Amino acid sequence: MSTLRFDLQLQHSSFVLNARCELPARGVIGVFGHSGSGKTTLLRCLAGLEQARGQVQLGDTLWQDTDRAFRTVQQRRVGFVFQTPRLFPHLSVRANLQYGFARTPQHEQHVHWERTIKALGLTGLLDRRVPGLSAGEQQRVAIARALLSSPRLLLMDEPLAALDVKRKREILPFIRRVAVEFGIPVVFVSHSLQELLHVADALVLLDQGTVVAAGEIDSVLTQLPLLGYLGDTVGCVLEARVAAHEPEHGLTRLECHGQALWVPQRDMAIEQPQRVFVTARNVSIALQPVAVPFSVLNVLTATVVEIGAVSADGAAVYVKLDVGAPLLASITRKSLTLLNLRVGQRVYAYVKAVSLEHEL
């Protein structure tokens, strides 16, 4: 399988990028970091828009190797979706889309024109002028324009940052489809973990210009020592599929590693795969099943896998559970003492169904 490998060093006046990583080049690779962590710089170096020292390689093709080789941005054949759409204001939507398409030799064109226009809902916009488009429409055009140049790698720099929640929901699924349907690996930069949890297969965690961790998203997000980098949205993703709907209560029952998980109704067909983001704060732990009537609907049998270090100032501690997949719980130090939790212990994880709304 082809991989994306980079080992880059770049020094700006007050910022040092020293990022090294190797990941399978497929699906969506999320890059997470706080502002100033070097996400955009990393992406620009991968594109060749900025010349860093070090190496970049995609599959068998060496894109750069200090002093020996440097492929220009044109030679790398990357697609780039910037934070702002950067459409050409003097051209119509159609001409914007054709810009890269027409410059792609026919034998390299593997992104179909009609299909892309349809997938991004641009059919009615083709003859419009750029200044008249809404922000969401412009960003969709920008994504399609990048796609239509049949890139070997699509780089996306917070493409949803300027959009409201409704537009985000509209565009996020497209980004997954790009990777899956068109077979183009995507590097997706974001400072929003929720966004990444919706689209990413792998995650690169960036802090002060350095790759802190990289790997499959579930494995990265459930490493207790890394949680400090993530901010307040710590949690994990459970892969599930739709088992049944209960419209009279507005609920959907998912099946998740052999256990039932109730979530607010999701309009998806039975058997459809679903991702559920469970925030660590919303997971409670009990030693016995609660015997009295209890409002929390979801109870998952679990095993304690790891107990995180207790920070000196914090009242909370992270506990990593296994419910067939990793699940994180955030509980107080007091509870940890009361329950006397130990690794390997069998416990019950309670998750409120209403906390499992779509995060976006």
Add this chain to the structure above:
Amino acid sequence: MDFTPLWLTLQLATTTTAVLIAIGTPLAWWLARTRTRAKPVIEALVALPLVLPPTVLGFYLLLAFGPHGWIGSGWQHISGSALSFTFSGLLIASVIYSLPFVVQPLQTAFAAVGRDVLEAAWCLRASPFDAFRTVVLPLAARGYLTAAILGFTHTLGEFGVVLMVGGNIPGQTQVLSIVIYDHVESLDYATAHTLSLGLLVFSFMVLTVVYALNRRAGLRML
């Protein structure tokens, strides 16, 4: 009425503008993008003709153009003829004299286009030249119009520099502004009036068009 000075003036202004666009494009492009510390010095050099008395400029050009001047001697060596008091000399002088009127609007226009759309074009496989031609040029079109019109009209009105390096040779270097001066000198106010008014109305109309265009574009080029 003798139309030779008029044709000569138009010929000079047109050629000067063409040369200035050709030279000004790379210069303005470089100035709009460079981060070199020498930038203020280069910008000041380009802007110098805006503030210098034309006679000062003309004086130094006269020295440089002479058979022993550093431009003139080279020219003599190549072409076998002198540079001062010729149309070619006048052309070079006009180019220098009107340089800021072309470079500054172009630089402003290029800066307004910015690096962002250019990078977008590169990421869509356009070579740097291709991106310049298909993205920067159309977006800077209004800047080009302003530059061309200002360069043209400014050359029309030059007097001091012409007098110093061109002299007053009919069909060679005798341009409109010099002819007007001659008519005034010989107290032929009627002819001077006709020519002056023509130049005044023409210049006013051209500038009105430029400012109207700039206003519609929402940004002023100069």
